[in-house]
Amino acid sequence: MTTPAIAIVGGGPCGLTLARLLECKGIDYVVFERDESDTSNRVGGSLDIHGDTGQEALRQAGLIEEFKKYARYDDTAFVLTDKDGKRLLQMGEGRDAPEIDRVALRQILLDAIPKEKIRWGHALTSAMMGEDKRPVLRFANGTEASGFKLVVGADGAWSKIRSLITKATPQYSGKIFIESKIGHENPLYQTLSKSAGAGMLLSIGPKKLVVTQRQGDGHYRNYFGILAPEDFFRNGTVNLGDTEATRSMLLSDFYADWSTEHKDLIKHATDFRAWTLYTLAPEDMNWKSVPGVALAGDAAHLAITNGEGVNLAMTDSLNLATKIVQYGIEHVDQAVQEYEAEMFPRGVATIKMGHQMIGSMYGGDPKAFLDALMAEGAQEV
Numbered sequence: 001m002t003t004p005a006i007a008i009v010g011g012g013p014c015g016l017t018l019a020r021l022l023e024c025k026g027i028d029y030v031v032f033e034r035d036e037s038d039t040s041n042r043v044g045g046s047l048d049i050h051g052d053t054g055q056e057a058l059r060q061a062g063l064i065e066e067f068k069k070y071a072r073y074d075d076t077a078f079v080l081t082d083k084d085g086k087r088l089l090q091m092g093e094g095r096d097a098p099e100i101d102r103v104a105l106r107q108i109l110l111d112a113i114p115k116e117k118i119r120w121g122h123a124l125t126s127a128m129m130g131e132d133k134r135p136v137l138r139f140a141n142g143t144e145a146s147g148f149k150l151v152v153g154a155d156g157a158w159s160k161i162r163s164l165i166t167k168a169t170p171q172y173s174g175k176i177f178i179e180s181k182i183g184h185e186n187p188l189y190q191t192l193s194k195s196a197g198a199g200m201l202l203s204i205g206p207k208k209l210v211v212t213q214r215q216g217d218g219h220y221r222n223y224f225g226i227l228a229p230e231d232f233f234r235n236g237t238v239n240l241g242d243t244e245a246t247r248s249m250l251l252s253d254f255y256a257d258w259s260t261e262h263k264d265l266i267k268h269a270t271d272f273r274a275w276t277l278y279t280l281a282p283e284d285m286n287w288k289s290v291p292g293v294a295l296a297g298d299a300a301h302l303a304i305t306n307g308e309g310v311n312l313a314m315t316d317s318l319n320l321a322t323k324i325v326q327y328g329i330e331h332v333d334q335a336v337q338e339y340e341a342e343m344f345p346r347g348v349a350t351i352k353m354g355h356q357m358i359g360s361m362y363g364g365d366p367k368a369f370l371d372a373l374m375a376e377g378a379q380e381v
């Protein structure tokens, strides 16, 4: 077997979009993914896919019609409340940013790529430059791979490829989202589905927030946004596996003065999981291009979650694939240089947006958040 020209590390939205785009153009590649199989549902959640970015990548990948089968156009509604549950704004209905479950998006992309192009169970442990001045990849399963013309790090926030290019490392934002679930069987489900309905409900109070979002199968995911030390869930203070203890901690230490509806959400929440939010710095977006290596998606420009992450990741893939096709594999380093020059400003903008958005979300004043949203171009529908 000949070595494919391109290795993509990471089979998330970024890596799989790039794989599909290369597939369409007949450029050989392989994807190394740490998950053991396509049934690993380690990460779920709903993502809004924007018309001019994420959807455009799917359009170019020939997958927009497939996407539309799963896209939830009713779920673009957005409601803003204060901590007392007072509704301040409803907007977003009909916005060209339909929601799709992350697992559904992944499946659409996987179904469009030959199975043999994905190497499951390949968690990259390290990457170094070989004698041929191209990366050598080492995996946790004991295997090694090399000889690629280009290795693309699409391996997310904690990219193992990034250190080949830059010293930049993610910085802790001071904020944690505690994810939880209200399923159909939950006694609160009927009440919640009437009050939250379709789409997303965001409640803002001083230094805290609650996000409630309907998922593809109708269940609700709730995120409790708190300020806490980086090791809050690792230092033994709270065990998220202990549902009662986690509920008590949230009720007494964080949400004691919130509305009854918000407290009910906590009292009925199950399946807790913590998302510790990290970001790269805007100044990190200016590395000198390294032949044979590129970064894309969160690996390139991790930002505090701001609703753009997946869209920019897919845009990176589209831009990088377009440049590779334009220059050809023999001049792939030139393609990467041009891709990077266009990607850096996107990276700076999303990192700044993440800081600004999360700052106003945690600021305690829902109106300030609303102003920030509008400043970013959101329009009341």
Ligand SMILES: Cc1cc2nc3c(=O)[nH]c(=O)nc-3n(C[C@H](O)[C@H](O)[C@H](O)COP(=O)(O)OP(=O)(O)OC[C@H]3O[C@@H](n4cnc5c(N)ncnc54)[C@H](O)[C@@H]3O)c2cc1C
Pocket (backbone or CB within 6 Å): 009, 010, 011, 012, 013, 014, 015, 032, 033, 034, 035, 045, 046, 047, 048, 122, 123, 124, 125, 154, 155, 156, 157, 158, 159, 160, 177, 275, 296, 297, 298, 299, 305, 306, 307, 308, 309, 310, 311, 313
């Ligand atoms: C709580 C939360 C909510 C979010 N909500 C939204 C939202 O609503 N809208 C939005 O646009 N963005 C959202 N984001 C951000 C979004 O998830 C990311 O920006 C997006 O997933 C980036 O895609 P990616 O493919 O670059 O990285 P990832 O989605 O992180 O995918 C990386 C892939 O690489 C694999 N991988 C990682 N390490 C290795 C390794 N060492 N070896 C091999 N494979 C590896 C992973 O298993 C994964 O498949 C959210 C983020 C969080 C934390």
